Amino acid sequence: QSVAVLGAPFSQGQKRRGVEHGPKVIRDAGLIERLSGLDYAVHDFGDLTFHYPEMDEPYMNVKFPRTVGAATKKLSGAVSRAVGAGHTLVMLGGDHSLGIGSVAGHAQQCPDLCVIWVDAHADVNTPETSPSGNLHGQPVAFMLKELRDKVRRSQVRNVEDDSSTAVPSQLYLFVHVPTQVPDLPGFSWVKPFLSCRDLVYIGLRDVDPGEYHILKNLGIQYFTMRDIDRLGIQRVTEVALDHVLARKQRPIHLSFDIDAFDPSLAPATGTPVNGGLTYREGIYITEEVHNTGLLSVMDMVEVNPVVGSTRAAVEATASLAVDVIASSLGQTREG
Ligand SMILES: CN[C@](CCCC[B-](O)(O)O)(CCN1CCCCC1)C(=O)O
Ligand SMILES: [Mn+2]
Numbered sequence: 001q002s003v004a005v006l007g008a009p010f011s012q013g014q015k016r017r018g019v020e021h022g023p024k025v026i027r028d029a030g031l032i033e034r035l036s037g038l039d040y041a042v043h044d045f046g047d048l049t050f051h052y053p054e055m056d057e058p059y060m061n062v063k064f065p066r067t068v069g070a071a072t073k074k075l076s077g078a079v080s081r082a083v084g085a086g087h088t089l090v091m092l093g094g095d096h097s098l099g100i101g102s103v104a105g106h107a108q109q110c111p112d113l114c115v116i117w118v119d120a121h122a123d124v125n126t127p128e129t130s131p132s133g134n135l136h137g138q139p140v141a142f143m144l145k146e147l148r149d150k151v152r153r154s155q156v157r158n159v160e161d162d163s164s165t166a167v168p169s170q171l172y173l174f175v176h177v178p179t180q181v182p183d184l185p186g187f188s189w190v191k192p193f194l195s196c197r198d199l200v201y202i203g204l205r206d207v208d209p210g211e212y213h214i215l216k217n218l219g220i221q222y223f224t225m226r227d228i229d230r231l232g233i234q235r236v237t238e239v240a241l242d243h244v245l246a247r248k249q250r251p252i253h254l255s256f257d258i259d260a261f262d263p264s265l266a267p268a269t270g271t272p273v274n275g276g277l278t279y280r281e282g283i284y285i286t287e288e289v290h291n292t293g294l295l296s297v298m299d300m301v302e303v304n305p306v307v308g309s310t311r312a313a314v315e316a317t318a319s320l321a322v323d324v325i326a327s328s329l330g331q332t333r334e335g
């Protein structure tokens with residue numbers, strides 16, 4: 001089994017500088033060595049380079065749409081090629097807007113994939129619902145088929161009129177559900193590919209009102225930190241995995257935002273939220289994902305060394321990221 005590592009030093013999905021240095025600090029924390037120790041053939045693809053369009057004015061209050069669209073398009077090609085070459089892929093961010101490219105590229109190779117989104121946030125704002133306009137809070141919205149134009153047909157009953165000529169019974173009534181994700185400049189390449197039943201969240205604790213409505217209206221399965229308090233991590237992980245795998249075993253895309261952890265463990269991140277995963281809870285999730293034998297691509301995003309207040313804080317966050325990746329790929333606590 002071979003593992004590929006791909007860095008995506010990208011930060012335009014949010015405002016804070018520094019998250020583009022995520023790949024470097026995670027590598028500096030010994031990622032390649034740790035993976036080599038797990039008897040994988042490890043291929044380090046290095047870091048992508050992104051080209052920044054000169055003009056990239058906000059569109060509908062969305063920041064840097066063309067830059068994010070171009071970066072995620074490039075990432076999707078690289079991810080598709082790596083998966084197509086038979087690698088299990090680790091994508092190092094960079095901010096979570098990269099998830100659009102990572103999951104889209106994976107879906108090109110594995111259209112029946114499921115997504116496990118471990119995060120303090122749902123990242124499912126649309127350009128209309130986003131309070132910030134930052135695209136790292138919107139990636140999931142661009143993946144979901146249920147958030148795009150839907151033409152629904154409902155057959156109109158056959159109506160006889162007095163001239164006894166029946167109205168053609170094939171008269172259709174087109175109901176046009178308003179698009180919730182408009183076409184952004186730079187995003188024309190993104191065709192929605194994921195059904196909301198193939199997605200599950202773990203770790204939510206900071207969800208915007210618009211996101212909450214989307215989660216509820218679409219019936220998306222999610223487990224908040226309160227659910228973990230009530231049910232415990234074992235039950236939450238079991239039900240979450242069952243939700244996406246019971247019907248059908250298929251490749252897993254694990255998109256892991258380091259801010260899923262409590263800020264005391266992962267301080268070097270752009271949008272920290274109190275009351276996050278303990279070390280053991282996070283590691284348990286990744287052990288269970290590994291044990292499915294179905295992990296195909298994982299993202300490790302939002303490590304921002306500039307936000308970390310001290311070197312120790314940065315190193316603790318980067319080291320945690322390495323532990324999460326190694327555990328997802330089979331490192332065990334039992335030897
Ligand atoms: C919760 N939604 C936020 C954060 C998105 C975090 C992205 B991630 O990749 O780190 O998960 C925050 C919106 N709030 C900002 C502060 C005021 C209230 C709204 C957004 O900007 O959409
Ligand atoms: Mn995120």
Ligand SMILES: [Mn+2]
Pocket residue numbers: 119120121257259260271302
């Ligand atoms: Mn987050």
Ligand SMILES: [Mn+2]
Pocket residue numbers: 014095096136270271302
């Ligand atoms: Mn973030």
